[in-house]
Amino acid sequence: MSPREHDQTANALDQYRDYLTLLGRLQLDPVLQAKVDVSGVVQATMLEACESEWGSLENQDKLPWLRRIFSNNLLDEIRKFRTEARDVRRERPLSHRIDQSASRLQVWLKSDGPSPSQMAVRSEDELTLAKAIATLPDAQREAIELHHLRGLPLEEVSESMQRSKGAVAALIFRGTTRIRQIMQPKQGEPNE
Structure with a gap:
């Protein structure tokens, strides 16, 4: 791969950074979040994707x-902090949980229809949603991730964030409102 092609691939991959970061945060419990550098895992994933078969996936959903590369890299990073022997049964659930988190993003976007063009739009929407979530203030982002993307009830989110249920509900409302504003088509753009 020429340096120019490498740079083009790296630029194309950069659009997935917020998405992978979001998926990583959703998979780690608070203890591991303090130890695992999710941004480092994302960077390693980008590098691995850039150096592998990214260009040959032109017409496929990438x-x-x-996610599979990211899941493997995240598992490698988690293993560094576990003293137990490798347990393959534990590893499969992580990749499954990453896929479940991605599915929750899709459900939240309410896209139906598995045609190739709809799948491409859904993938773009997932990336846009991840970018929108990344722009939120930390408290709103955390409340939305816990409630909508991890599926925790409001009461558990309230306990986790050490805030009242009303305060958490307000954070979720403000964050969701902001996300909708970001994701709405701008005036003059076609609305399909």
């Missing part, structure tokens, strides 16, 4: 392939 998200499942990228």
Whole structure:
């Protein structure tokens, strides 16, 4: 791969950074979040994708392939902090949980229809949603991730964030409102 092609691939991959970061945060419990550098895992994933078969996936949905690489890299990083022997049964659930988190993003976007063009739009929407979530203030982002993307009830989110249920509900409302504003088509753009 020429340096120019490498740079083009790196630029194309950069659009997935917020998405992978979001998936990583959703998979780690608070203890591991303090130890695992999710941004480092994302960077390693980007590098691995850049150096592998990214260009040959032109007409395919790249998200499942990228999630698989990310899942493997995240597992490698988690293993560094576990003293137990490798347990394959534990590893499969992580990749499954990453796929479940991605599915929750899709459900939240309410896209139906598995045609190739709709799958491409859904993938773009997932990336846009991840970028929108990344722009939120930390408290709103955390409340939305816990409630909508991890599926925790409001009461558990309230306990986790050490805030009242009303305060958490307000954070979720403000964050969701902001995300909708970001994701709405701008005036003059076609609305399909």
